[in-house]
Amino acid sequence: MEVFLQQIINGLVLGSMYALIALGYTMVYGIINLINFAHGEVLMVGALTSWTIIRWMQEAMPWAPGWLILLISLLIAFVVCSALNFAIEKIAYRPLRNSPKLAPLITAIGMSLLLQTLAMMIWKPNYKPYPTLLPTEPFQVGGAVITVTQLFILGATAVSLSVLMWLVHYTRLGRAMRATAENPRCGADGRAA
Numbered sequence: 001m002e003v004f005l006q007q008i009i010n011g012l013v014l015g016s017m018y019a020l021i022a023l024g025y026t027m028v029y030g031i032i033n034l035i036n037f038a039h040g041e042v043l044m045v046g047a048l049t050s051w052t053i054i055r056w057m058q059e060a061m062p063w064a065p066g067w068l069i070l071l072i073s074l075l076i077a078f079v080v081c082s083a084l085n086f087a088i089e090k091i092a093y094r095p096l097r098n099s100p101k102l103a104p105l106i107t108a109i110g111m112s113l114l115l116q117t118l119a120m121m122i123w124k125p126n127y128k129p130y131p132t133l134l135p136t137e138p139f140q141v142g143g144a145v146i147t148v149t150q151l152f153i154l155g156a157t158a159v160s161l162s163v164l165m166w167l168v169h170y171t172r173l174g175r176a177m178r179a180t181a182e183n184p185r186c187g188a189d190g191r192a193a
Contacts, residue, residue, distance in 0.1 A: 001143065002144055005141070005144040006143075006144035008144075009141070009144055009145075009146050012154060013153050016153050016154055017153060017157075019157060019161070020160060021040075021043065024036075024039050025039055027177075031177055031180050031181050032093070032097070032184070033184065034093060034104050034105075034108060035105070035108060036108055037108040037109050037111070037112040038088060038108060038111040038112040038115055040112070041116055041119070042081050042084055042085055042088075042115070044115070044116075044119060045080065045081060045084055045115060047130075048119060048122075048123050049073075049076060049077045049080045050073040050076070050077040051073075051130055051131075052123070053073035054069055054073045054130075054133065055131075057069045057072065057073065066133030066134060067133065069133055070134065088111055092108075093107065093108070134147075134149050135148050136148075139151075
């Protein structure tokens with residue numbers, strides 16, 4: 001029974017990470033019918049940005065608690081990834097919105113390669129261990145163990161999915177996203193383009 005419970009915990013944590021990544025792919029594809037091959041690279045830039053901020057903060061503020069450093073680094077990574085996604089959409093994808101399907105696909109692959117190359121130039125292509133900032137002492141749950149990091153992943157996924165559900169179903173932006181998914185020619189204000 002303990003092994004079964006441990007595998008459920010492990011599966012929920014791994015599934016949560018997969019769900020967050022897949023959600024980004026499906027939202028982009030569902031709304032603009034484009035497979036964003038640069039999606040993984042944007043996640044990579046976010047992780048490397050967070051890693052860089054953590055290293056800087058650990059050197060500048062060795063007295064700061066790990067959870068605070070992690071929170072600040074994640075917020076900065078969110079901003080960087082949002083700005084990067086916005087720039088990619090404006091520069092690479094929007095000009096090709098009404099072009100044949102092959103052009104945006106090639107652009108998405110090119111954007112992926114560009115981000116990989118830039119990341120290797122900025123951060124160098126060597127292994128970078130992500131520092132352990134949360135307590136490592138696991139909790140016992142019915143014979144199985146769960147770490148603070150796993151609880152953080154489950155909590156972050158639950159919050160992210162809840163906020164996204166609220167955004168899509170109860171806001172004007174969500175209504176515009178649903179309308180665009182139904183009819184790509186529909187404008188954000190609900191009128192046909």
